[in-house]
Amino acid sequence: MKRIKTSPASAPALKDANLRRFMGYNMKRAYLTIDAGLRPVLEGLGLRPATFSALAVIVDNPDITQTMLGQALHIERSGVVLIVDDLEAADLITRNKVEGDRRSYALRLTLKGRKLWARARQMVEDHDNLILAGLSPQERTLLKDLLNRIETAPLAEPGETT
Amino acid sequence: MKRIKTSPASAPALKDANLRRFMGYNMKRAYLTIDAGLRPVLEGLGLRPATFSALAVIVDNPDITQTMLGQALHIERSGVVLIVDDLEAADLITRNKVEGDRRSYALRLTLKGRKLWARARQMVEDHDNLILAGLSPQERTLLKDLLNRIETAPLAEPGETT
């Protein structure tokens, strides 16, 4: 009949202890697990992780400029353009005139944008709870804290290469 | 004249509490922080994260096939080819004949490969210690455990990519 598949679908069956020693690999795998589950959720709303994140920041900072949005998301201005184009085309945000500086735009959510954000936020929150079902509230808080401490480590931010 | 610089170079200064609510974003930022620091380290050895990981798995599983390597690294066979090509071209591994199945190769490190691996492993370990300097041994172990629990959550594995 059938075969004894090398790997049913989940079990690694292969030794990777050598790789698991390193924090980066464990981090990448956990991140990709969350990302893989999140994408289809956002897709159902016509969003991508990048556009979802941009919405979140704009909600938090009404009338933010594209340059500032890029700083918040850690992406280049040229990349922000594509994301904002996307959100504007979907009628979720508007690029508004800024009095005093005709070079920049003040980004704001439309009514449709606010409605979609409410839905998106809830769905992503639900997905978070699903993916974190095995962790207690204290463990979730602790995990975020540990992640943030790595991100903001004195040696991490300097930014340049080595 | 002057202005009030939006952001010196590191301080966010922008509210992103809305984004920080979600585990995925915190995870992504911490992961990218580690990755950004790790790449230049590996680059100095002529490696990329992918080739480093492949070396780690081959060291752990002598005579592993390319298909199995792909399963261990969670990448497609076509992607494995490029990585193995890379490592072979650098004279770090060899594709060896397998008796009983002329379709597959048994991957093994060369002497040069073993020497480089020893160096690479040490350097990545050092980088890990640098990036994790702010975490106690217990916290590091706990972090890995929490990450692995997310990765192997019952709900995480099942799905296809989408």
Add this chain to the structure above:
DNA sequence: TATTGTTATACTCTATAACTATA
């Protein structure tokens, strides 16, 4: 001169599909 937004371009990573040579 410097900055904002924009465009064009390129590079990395990874997936899909089709092909070959085996099994």
Add this chain to the structure above:
DNA sequence: TATAGTTATAGAGTATAACAATA
């Protein structure tokens, strides 16, 4: 028919560089 490895290709995602309008 199915599998291992390969190739070609395409799609995200993101970066760099150059440019126009404005400061």
